[in-house]
Amino acid sequence: MTTTLECRGVTAGYLKERPCVRDVDLTLAAGEITCLLGPNGAGKTTLLETLAGLLPHTGGAIEVEGAPVRSGRPRDAVRAGMVLVPDDRALFRQLSTKQNLLLAVPERSRRSSALKQVLQYFPALEKRLSVDAGRLSGGEQQMLAIGRAILQRPSVLLIDELSMGLAPVIVTEILEVLRRLATAEGTSVLLVEQHVHLALGSADRAAVLVHGRIADRDSAAALRADPGRVERAYLGTDAA
Structure with a gap:
């Protein structure tokens, strides 16, 4: 499938000497939903804000459809096709x-x-x-x-904490819309979500972010089939 977003070795944070996101590699494909899981404080929001240009990255590179996106330039990110729906x-x-x-x-x-x-x-x-x-x-x-x-x-839609404060029936309805959007428009969706089972039931692929690093990644179906694998990633133990 066509790659829309590619991050290679992205490192970022609010203080240069104390990065919240460390050496993250992430690839999104057109028409797919990827959920980004992880405990509170793992760096999920920081990563989305970095992708959207709201925070500069101090290492690595971000590309949309093969074109580099300049660090810390939200207008450049939007022009490249990335749109963020923040948690507020x-x-x-x-x-x-x-x-x-x-x-x-x-x-x-x-x-x-x-x-x-x-x-x-x-x-x-x-x-x-x-x-x-x-x-x-x-x-x-x-x-x-x-x-x-x-x-x-957007060619890449970033959504932070979709279900915050919402009833499950509403979340399910919105997830169905995101599936329609991805299928009809070829949009890549990167979704930060705390409800692991709900997210894995709607996504194509998933990655688990722990302490600013990708601890595990696979198809959503594979992670959904092995709940212990996600738990081990959250706890920082070997998911293999």
Whole structure:
């Protein structure tokens, strides 16, 4: 399959002398969902912020579709096709749902079709277009954040803590949308998720990040079939 994102030896953190992410190699394929697992403090959010250009990497290289992405340049990352949905969703709470979506569509001629596209993925938002984002439920806010990201036509969609504060039925619905998006658009999805079984049941591939390093990686099906393997990776013991 076509590679969209490739990280080679990526090292990053908030203090150069104390990296949170160390020598990470990660490859994403077009049309696949990859879940990034790991305990709290493992460096998952740091890695996503580094990929999105919000943090500079102090070592290694990041490429999207074979082209290098400059370190610490979020605009370059977006231009390359990477879009991040952060764990706080980064919505403009005093703007309506519709206004939040249209911020991602500068071309006026495309706005009508763009809204239809999002509502096809998230029909629950149709009756909430005039409602301020701050008044939406947690599930609706996550749908809005992902919908806005979709309108930026990402080749790589990064989602941090998808299920935070959400009911399992809503998470399942959103995961089904991400599968449709990956299949229809060839988008690569990198998903940080704490609910291991839910994530492995929806993803194609998975990697476990522990203490800033990849402790194990495989197909999601292989890791789902051996729960002890994931547990051993979390505990830092040999997963082999």
